[in-house]
Each structure stands twice: as structure tokens, then as C-alpha cells.
Amino acid sequence: MGGAICRKTMYTLYSIVILGLGGLIQYGLAVAEKKSPQDSQTRMIMSTVSSITVTIINIIIQAFLVFTSQRERN
Secondary structure (H helix, E strand, O other): OHHHHHHHHHHHHHHHHHHHHHHHHHHHHHHHHHHOOOOHHHHHHHHHHHHHHHHHHHHHHHHHHHHHHHHHHO
8 A cells, every 4th residue: 555655646746847847948948039039030940949849748748647547547
């Protein structure tokens, strides 16, 4: 019983850390976008990089949540 509680607690902490890192990365991209030159080419590149980064972060979060869901069932 103690092992299951510890495992679930660790998965919860890992989830919080992953979500926090994703938020910090997105915040950093938003700050970088504001501080970069405001020509159309730079805005397009920053927008594309932000979109790709958010997509990658979401894929990682989704994969982790699926993994933890499967592990908690067992």
C-alpha cells in the first residue's frame, strides 16, 4: 500500500514539474517575442517557433499523462 501512495505522489509531482516547465518555456518565448525586433519576418518566425514549441510541450504532457494513467491502473 505504501508503494502505491509513494508512486502516485511522485507521478503527481512530476506532472506539476512538467506543467511548470512548459509554462516557463511559454513565458520565456512570450518575453523574447516582445523584446525582438517588430518587423514582419521576425514576428512570423517567433510565432512559428512558439507554435511548434507549444505543440511539442503538449505532446510531452499528453504522453506523460497516458503513461501515468496506465501505471496507476496496475
